[in-house]
Amino acid sequence: MDKLIFTSLSGQKHIDQRVQQISNEIANVSTTGFKKEFAAATETYRYDGDGFKSRYVPVVTPSNRVDLTDGAMQSTGRPLDIAVSGNQLLAVLTDNDEIAYTRRGDLVLGADGLLRVGSGERLASDANTPISIPALTEIKIGPDGTVLGKQIGGDAVIFQPIARIQVAEADPGKVSLRADGLYESSDRQPFAAAATPAVQSGALEGSNVSLFSAMVDMISMSRRYEMQVKVLKQASDLAERSQSLARVTQ
Structure with a gap:
């Protein structure tokens, strides 16, 4: 169960960082010479800890690399x-x-x-x-x-x-x-x-940010966030059912 929660929370972290990037791009769509950043990168790390076996999980690292594509x-x-x-x-x-x-x-x-x-x-x-x-x-x-x-x-x-x-x-x-x-x-x-x-x-x-593309990305991130929330809700429901089943079989 904790694997499902871990994966969902990692996804939410990625979404939050990307939303911050997009928000900054939208705020600077009229800023002279502004350059957007490349999207955040995802890497896989091994985690060890008490109570569960070692596992590899995706970890999002913000990218501060700049896209030098010319603006108008x-x-x-x-x-x-x-x-x-x-x-x-x-x-x-x-x-x-x-x-x-x-x-x-x-x-x-x-x-x-x-x-x-x-x-x-x-x-x-x-x-x-x-x-x-x-x-x-x-x-x-x-x-x-x-x-x-x-x-x-x-x-x-x-x-x-x-x-x-x-x-x-x-x-x-x-x-x-x-x-x-x-x-x-x-x-x-x-x-x-x-x-x-x-x-x-x-x-x-001008800025190399396309307002239309940025808004589309923001909507996409919003939908991904909703999906991650649903995953957490399903994990919670499964945990409750498992506990109920355990009580019945005792």
């Missing part, structure tokens, strides 16, 4: 909106000056003169430093990630290079989601710089 490109015409695609990622500096990665390209110029992504992190240059923009400077970003600028109202008519955005070429099998929503390599090593950065200016990448 949205033209904005704004010079500080950029997008990359494929396996390329934008490098940012965290609060403790570590390099992490993102696909958010909705850049803003902070009060401190630093370029930041929409979630607040500082955009990183190819020298692993923040990108500082001089005051009263008109800027644009080239297809190779070079940040160009010229003084507003000045005599200069040619944009001069200020810095170059660090664009990484990620190994899609190693891109992991951090607790802060940024990405890193699963081996905690920096990704290599992209040999040919492809930065699209005046555009943003």
Whole structure:
């Protein structure tokens, strides 16, 4: 009997974790550059314990691997909106000056003169430093990630290079989601710089979550949960009948 209960509870745990993933995807369906996670993985482990023989049971482990499938490109015409695609990622500096990665390209110029992504992190240059923009400077970003600028109202008519955005070429099998929503390599090593950065200016990448697919998955998980509840109810009924039969035969 406990085998049936164990299997059902393991199934419920998997469903609960998957529902959390789907809920997060739905909440971020409109978030710039958002990437969904791959579904949780199931592994089999051996359990030993008093009162029952050793057995192998399925154990669900959450996956923090990121699906880099491109989202829809949205033209904005704004010079500080950029997008990359494929396996390329934008490098940012965290609060403790570590390099992490993102696909958010909705850049803003902070009060401190630093370029930041929409979630607040500082955009990183190819020298692993923040990108500082001089005051009263008109800027644009080239297809190779070079940040160009010229003084507003000045005599200069040619944009001069200020810095170059660090664009990484990620190994899609190693891109992991951090607790802060940024990405890193699963081996905690920096990704290599992209040999040919492809930065699209005046555009943003949308989320790669399909709301329709996410809702279908949520309905499927709801039905699976109902099935597991029925299994537990049947296990309880069988236990009661077994106890009744034991009392009758005494």
